[in-house]
Amino acid sequence: MKLPSSTNxxxxxxxxxxxxxxxxxxxxxxxxxxxxxRVRWMAGIxxxxxxxxxxxxxxxxAPFAILYSIGASILLYNLIFYIVEQRLTRSTxxxxxxxxxxxxxxxxxxxxxxxxxHYSGGIESPAIFYFIFHIIIASIFFxxxxxxxxxxxxxxxxxxxxxxxxxxxxxxxAIHGYLEQPLYQNNLYLVGVLIFFSSSGxxxxxxxxxxxxxxxxxxxxxxxxxxxxxxxxxxxxxxxxSARIVGSTLDLSQVLNxxxxxxxxxMGVQACSxxxxxxxxxxxxxxxxxxxxxxxxxxxxxxxxINPLAREVLSGKTxxxxxxxxxxxxxxxxxxxxxxxxxxLSAPLIGKSGPLGILRSYALEPNRFIGDDEQFLAAIAAQGxxxxxxxxxxxxxxxxxxxxxxxxxxxxxxxxxxVSVALSLLRTMQGxxxxxxxxxxxxxxxxxxxxxxxxxxxxxxxxxxxxxxxxVKPDEEFELIELGEVLHQVVRRYEVSAQEKGIKIDLHxxxxxxGMHVKATxxxxxxxxxxxxxxxxxxxxxxxLVSVTLTEINSEAQVIxxxxxxxxxxxxxxxLFEEFYRAPNAKALENEGTGLGLTIVKDTLIxxxxxxxxxxxLNEGSTFTLFLPLETLHGNKPGR
Amino acid sequence: xxxxxxxxxxDDPDLRLAIRLPLESAGYAVxxxxxxxxxxxxxxxxxxxxxxxxxxxxxxxAGFQFALDLHSPDAASEFRVHRQTPIIMLTAIHSTTPLxxxxxxxxxxxxxxxxxxxxxxxxxxxVHELLTDRES
Numbered sequence: 001m002k003l004p005s006s007t008n009x010x011x012x013x014x015x016x017x018x019x020x021x022x023x024x025x026x027x028x029x030x031x032x033x034x035x036x037x038r039v040r041w042m043a044g045i046x047x048x049x050x051x052x053x054x055x056x057x058x059x060x061x062a063p064f065a066i067l068y069s070i071g072a073s074i075l076l077y078n079l080i081f082y083i084v085e086q087r088l089t090r091s092t093x094x095x096x097x098x099x100x101x102x103x104x105x106x107x108x109x110x111x112x113x114x115x116x117x118h119y120s121g122g123i124e125s126p127a128i129f130y131f132i133f134h135i136i137i138a139s140i141f142f143x144x145x146x147x148x149x150x151x152x153x154x155x156x157x158x159x160x161x162x163x164x165x166x167x168x169x170x171x172x173x174a175i176h177g178y179l180e181q182p183l184y185q186n187n188l189y190l191v192g193v194l195i196f197f198s199s200s201g202x203x204x205x206x207x208x209x210x211x212x213x214x215x216x217x218x219x220x221x222x223x224x225x226x227x228x229x230x231x232x233x234x235x236x237x238x239x240x241x242s243a244r245i246v247g248s249t250l251d252l253s254q255v256l257n258x259x260x261x262x263x264x265x266x267m268g269v270q271a272c273s274x275x276x277x278x279x280x281x282x283x284x285x286x287x288x289x290x291x292x293x294x295x296x297x298x299x300x301x302x303x304x305x306i307n308p309l310a311r312e313v314l315s316g317k318t319x320x321x322x323x324x325x326x327x328x329x330x331x332x333x334x335x336x337x338x339x340x341x342x343x344x345l346s347a348p349l350i351g352k353s354g355p356l357g358i359l360r361s362y363a364l365e366p367n368r369f370i371g372d373d374e375q376f377l378a379a380i381a382a383q384g385x386x387x388x389x390x391x392x393x394x395x396x397x398x399x400x401x402x403x404x405x406x407x408x409x410x411x412x413x414x415x416x417x418x419v420s421v422a423l424s425l426l427r428t429m430q431g432x433x434x435x436x437x438x439x440x441x442x443x444x445x446x447x448x449x450x451x452x453x454x455x456x457x458x459x460x461x462x463x464x465x466x467x468x469x470x471x472v473k474p475d476e477e478f479e480l481i482e483l484g485e486v487l488h489q490v491v492r493r494y495e496v497s498a499q500e501k502g503i504k505i506d507l508h509x510x511x512x513x514x515g516m517h518v519k520a521t522x523x524x525x526x527x528x529x530x531x532x533x534x535x536x537x538x539x540x541x542x543x544x545l546v547s548v549t550l551t552e553i554n555s556e557a558q559v560i561x562x563x564x565x566x567x568x569x570x571x572x573x574x575x576l577f578e579e580f581y582r583a584p585n586a587k588a589l590e591n592e593g594t595g596l597g598l599t600i601v602k603d604t605l606i607x608x609x610x611x612x613x614x615x616x617x618l619n620e621g622s623t624f625t626l627f628l629p630l631e632t633l634h635g636n637k638p639g640r
Numbered sequence: 641x642x643x644x645x646x647x648x649x650x651d652d653p654d655l656r657l658a659i660r661l662p663l664e665s666a667g668y669a670v671x672x673x674x675x676x677x678x679x680x681x682x683x684x685x686x687x688x689x690x691x692x693x694x695x696x697x698x699x700x701x702a703g704f705q706f707a708l709d710l711h712s713p714d715a716a717s718e719f720r721v722h723r724q725t726p727i728i729m730l731t732a733i734h735s736t737t738p739l740x741x742x743x744x745x746x747x748x749x750x751x752x753x754x755x756x757x758x759x760x761x762x763x764x765x766x767v768h769e770l771l772t773d774r775e776s
Contacts, residue, residue: 417652423757424658431760433661456757 028219029098032140033085036105040078047071047116054175061176066119074112081105102141106150109134114157121174123162123184123193131158131197132204139208151205155198162190235376238266242383252391256288256384260359263380264290267373269363270340274349274384276357277304277314284310284357292339292362299335307331313346314355318374318381320345322367345369347381351389359384408466412459419459423452454592461596464527465579465603478519478608480631483557484509484550486522490529491548494537502542510551518557518628520608528604531597532561532624538590539622540565555630556610562623568616576614577602585618601626644771645669647688649679649706650730655756659692662760663767676706683710683722690771692754694730703729707750726751726770730758 048071054060081101088097113134117125131154139147164170165184172184183189245258256274264272271291275284284302304310309329313319321327321344325337330344341362349356359381363369369377428434430445437445491507498505518525536546544564551558568576572583580595587593605612609629616622646668650656653674660670671686673679683691691710695703707727710719717723729750752766 420757421652421654421658424655427757428658428661428760431662433665433760 033098033102037078037082037085040074044071044074044078047074060178063119063173070112070116077108106138106141118161119173122165122172123190124174124179128158128197132200135201135205136208139205140212144209144213147205147209151201154201158197159194162194166190235266238262239379242380246383246387255387255391259384260288260290263361267361269361271362273360274357275302296335296339299332310358313348313358316348316350318347318378320369320374340364342366343368345373345377347377349381349385349388351385356385356388405466408462412462416459419452419456423456458594461594461600464600465596478521480517481520481522481525483516483518484514486525487529487550490526490533494533498537503537503540504545506547508549512552513550516552516557517631519631524604528601531601536561536563539586557628557630558625560623560625564621567618567620568622569618573614573616643669644689645671645686647671647673647682647686647691649673650694651675659758662764666764676702679706683719688725690767691725691727692730693727728752728754728766730754730756
């Protein structure tokens with residue numbers, strides 16, 4: 001059940017002050033106190049100054065000693081209030097201290113005012129209407145009823161003094177010379193002044209309290225609005241933050257832990273947790289916890305099927321429990337009580353394939369979750385569900401990929417050995433070591449050997465490919481290698497075969513290329529360059545040119561391997577680095593080829609932090625450009 | 641014909657056959673052993689002039705261990721008479737396997753490596769070279 005919004009306000013005020021934040025209404029009280037103290041300095045000085053004028057300039061007679069002491073007393077107690085107020089402000093004391101001080105201030109002011117009136121002529125006193133100011137001040141500080149009480153008290157005090165003086169019970173103190181003859185015993189004057197004074201006081205109290213009341217209402221509205229705005233902003237930030245968290249990483253436990261913390265902070269509650277259904281589908285296991293004790297977590301198993309609250313939430317509902325220890329839905333009410341948990345709000349985590357678990361907020365106050373809390377938690381839960389789905393999917397892909405590579409490794413190792421032995425046997429036979437081999441037999445053996453050799457190469461390539469994926473070597477295993485040196489070796493390797501085929505190989509290193517170092521493995525680098533160069537020679541027709549250039553661009557080493565070969569059809573370019581893909585013209589020229597070479601090249605370069613690009617024109621040639629981050633000899637990247 | 645004796649140690653009978661035939665046709669006497677323990681006995685019995693040893697048999701390092709034992713500099717070694725017997729190691733270790741060796745590494749007491757699948761001509765050339773070296 002939702003509470004009326006005014007009650008919300010009250011609760012939030014309490015929460016806010018509990019948290020030590022001084023809200024606007026309190027701030028106003030503090031400011032008013034300070035203002036009153038400032039005004040009183042002037043009032044005290046005013047009393048002293050006017051007494052002095054009456055005495056020295058007007059040369060009238062009055063109980064000056066008493067009037068001076070009233071002025072001095074006002075200044076004295078104001079000094080005390082000033083000191084107390086300074087201390088209260090510094091100590092961030094709660095509002096009751098300020099309210100108490102306000103009461104004292106008004107009380108003493110009224111005493112001083114009453115004495116001032118009495119000693120300056122009672123009903124004849126020119127200061128009598130100053131009481132109106134005090135009534136207005138009281139209306140500012142106190143609720144209308146109290147303000148009216150003060151107004152009536154003022155009337156009572158003035159009437160009391162006047163009557164006591166009229167009856168002669170209290171001596172009449174007056175400023176002699178102010179009036180030609182005393183009026184305090186003039187019936188008509190007495191009644192007239194009292195009626196006008198009282199009505200003025202009550203009207204002033206009414207006007208002041210009405211205006212103040214209206215102002216206060218507005219102010220409270222502003223306070224409420226600004227608090228709501230703050231809350232909304234905070235939640236918006238939290239939803240934003242959760243979306244960012246969900247997108248930032250695929251590490252599930254990290255995502256969920258940050259999600260519970262963000263949720264608890266945004267809702268301003270004690271704790272938050274995520275429980276996920278385990279693999280058996282029976283239990284809800286805590287996977288991310290914020291603000292709960294280990295003892296509470298160890299309370300016992302939470303069954304996804306039996307636990308009534310879990311069942312309801314997992315069916316897709318957001319469930320609000322305003323008083324946890326007494327709710328029939330709670331499986332462990334005693335433990336909740338012990339933990340101090342009074343209210344709970346639970347939202348379902350629903351993935352693509354059904355319920356995943358529960359996101360739950362816990363608060364120490366009963367009835368804590370109200371208003372848009374449910375929608376907020378549901379929104380966070382929706383984000384969480386996406387994160388869990390993504391992470392699970394990613395995890396599954398990773399496992400699958402690793403299993404695939406592992407499988408390829410095992411299978412190829414097993415395959416390699418028999419193929420290798422078969423090759424050895426056939427070569428022995430071909431060599432005539434097992435007796436004479438006829439021409440046709442020789443031919444058959446050669447064909448079998450060719451097939452087996454291809455198979456052997458394929459297995460080796462598969463091993464390379466699988467190794468690149470399963471044995472991701474940590475960075476430390478890479479060494480600093482001079483790229484030019486490896487490139488020279490590989491180029492030299494192909495010089496003879498290229499020459500035999502009538503192809504020219506050009507190696508060109510730009511200035512500075514000599515000392516270029518990259519972080520890699522020698523073997524991986526060799527394999528990569530070897531692969532690209534062997535392709536260039538293989539797919540370039542006699543009379544062609546293969547040119548290799550080593551250069552540096554933007555702190556990257558660049559190796560450009562350009563040929564005037566058969567080129568790559570445009571529709572094949574996009575598939576070139578796919579496993580087992582071979583361009584149709586390459587297949588036509590060279591029947592044998594595994595289609596794994598470029599995949600291995602690409603994978604290897606990625607491991608070294610590099611990349612490869614290709615451009616080509618059919619029948620004109622291809623250019624492969626590979627990029628590798630440059631390293632200085634100290635292992636740092638050169639300055640950018 | 642000198643009838644030099646060669647001890648061939650490999651757990652795969654087909655590979656042993658593929659290696660034995662060229663060796664025999666070149667006039668060498670070949671004795672086979674299926675594993676390291678058979679090889680240990682055969683070495684003492686046959687006193688081979690050359691040993692061809694598969695790198696991976698019972699365990700990935702069994703072949704290496706045997707080669708180390710044979711060429712041990714220890715004066716009390718049971719194989720001290722074979723300290724000078726050349727060893728050709730058959731390797732099938734793929735380049736991506738963690739264990740990688742090349743003949744120039746000092747601590748390996750092996751004179752040559754032959755990659756599987758075996759190329760008979762290359763094998764014979766290597767054997768001939770090692771045995772001639774020894775005589776000279």
